[in-house]
Amino acid sequence: MSASLAVRTSAPRSSTSSEQAGVALCAADEPIVTGRGAKRATPTLTRRVKQAVSEWYVLQMLELSWDGFVEHTRQGWNTRKPPYGYLAEKVPHPVPARRAEGRTKHRLVPDPARSPAVTVIFHLRGLDKLGYDAIADRLNLDLDLAAYPTPEPTRPDAALGRWSGSAVREILRNPKYTG
Numbered sequence: 001m002s003a004s005l006a007v008r009t010s011a012p013r014s015s016t017s018s019e020q021a022g023v024a025l026c027a028a029d030e031p032i033v034t035g036r037g038a039k040r041a042t043p044t045l046t047r048r049v050k051q052a053v054s055e056w057y058v059l060q061m062l063e064l065s066w067d068g069f070v071e072h073t074r075q076g077w078n079t080r081k082p083p084y085g086y087l088a089e090k091v092p093h094p095v096p097a098r099r100a101e102g103r104t105k106h107r108l109v110p111d112p113a114r115s116p117a118v119t120v121i122f123h124l125r126g127l128d129k130l131g132y133d134a135i136a137d138r139l140n141l142d143l144d145l146a147a148y149p150t151p152e153p154t155r156p157d158a159a160l161g162r163w164s165g166s167a168v169r170e171i172l173r174n175p176k177y178t179g
Helices: 004-020 042-076 096-100 115-124 130-140 165-173
Strands: 086-092 104-110
Touching: 086 130, 115 130, 115 165
Parallel strands: none
Antiparallel strands: 086 104
């Protein structure tokens, strides 16, 4: 989104500086008219209106894409590695044509071994008002690691084998838990 805003906001300045340097800036569908008597008002207005419509279109597509992703998540579908406390259950694709191709989708289901840790994390944060590191310390105090298994990072070489404040933060900030 920021790239499209940067393009839109820098375009008028670049057209002004180009004209001051004696370089005419024309869109592909504009007539090329140069010289001192060249009319600039209408082409400039037209170009800026097109820039505004283009910016609106980019933002509209980003918003619609995000809305689709949110709805996809609300329906329980998952597109990446399941978040801590969930498992990905493979189900036949809901679209008949894709199902006929053998395609599947993944629905999130609670992981009986890990989901209790998520409940404890939200309890410690919401009711006991503990910070990320304090929550991690509490989870690490339990000598029975089976009670609160540690998260598995996407890179196995980065595994700490214990809870960290950043792992707790990722769980608390993930919209898959909070909606």
